[in-house]
Amino acid sequence: MQLKKINPNLQKALIENDLIEANELQQETFSTIKSGVDAVVQAPKNSGKTTTILLNVIQKMEKPVGESTRALILVQDKEKVLEAVEQFKKMNHYNNLRVIGVHEKGDIDYDKNVISAGMDVLIGTPIRINEMFSSAGFNMTTIKMFVVDDVDEMLRKREDAIILRLSMSAEKTQRLFFCSQITERVEILADKIMIEPLFFEMED
Template identity: 60%
Template sequence: MFLKKINPNLSESLADAGLTEPTSLQKETFGTIKSGVDCVISAPSSEGKTTAIVINVIQRLEKEFQESPRALIIVSEKAKVLEVIELFKKYGNHTNLRVYGVHEKGDIDYDKNQISLGIDVLVGTPGRLSEMFSSAGFDVNQLKMFILDEASPILKLRHDTRIMRMSDGIAKTQRLFFTEEITERVESLADRIMIEPLFFDFDEEEDEEEYDDEETEEQNEE
């Protein structure tokens, strides 16, 4: 995949998986996310938001390191936890990053034991992650990335307080929100926990209109 200064091992994994062309979102936010600033990124599902999350986490963490997780990815439900883990297997096959997922249907004591053995990426639902944070299951100050996927539906279920509590327990980290729309709740939480966040809005209809305009111009030139 053509992304500026992408990790060679990650690039090889993406090529192996047949992912050679980035979406507008993946291309235009890659450098900004890599720089470590806080971002709120809004786009339709066709822009590959979850894939962008996985790509950027692999780029940032690169390889196994120490015991406590360095990236936290908050998702809506068990099915999404499993989806994200599969994407890490698919796009991280040339790294040794350790990825683990938690959700309400799992055994919390078992999860804590697995995490204590050492992981790099923790993926989970707001409820289960909140329980684990409150019981001090790991050193949150090692976190380099705090990511909320599908922010709008998660916040619609009133998980705001849980997410703020988790975020407030971290001294310093990059915070990223990915969402289909920037609602008042999304914007309010971003203002509450982020530092001068950058906002990106990728509108599918606008992209289609731009493509149609370019196609029309080419036809006129012919």
């Protein structure tokens, strides 16, 4: 995938998974996300939003470091968690970042034990992540990337308060929203938690 200064290990894994050409969404957002600024990205369904999130997280995290979780990706439901983790593992083949997916149907004590042994990337549903955070399952202060996929769908489910609470607990972090529509509620939440976010709107 031809992206400026992309991590060579990541590039190798992308090519092996037939992700050879960066699409418009990936080309437009890569440099901005890499720079560490906050952003809201709107793109149609099936436009590669999850791939864009995962390649940027791998690019920024680069390799396993310490024991504390450094990237948090919120996704809608169990199905999305499993899909994202499976795709992450393929793209992460040569970077060896430690990843776990958590959702309401999983065993919370098992998940907390795995995370406490050392984790780089945590992918999960807002409700399960909030439960884990409330019971000291992981430390939000070490999060360097706070990403919400399908944020417009989560806000329809009234998960604003959870996203806000988790975000407030992260100290110095990059905040990224991905959505199919930048609704008024998405704008309001971005305004509350982000620092001068950039907005990207991809057409159908």
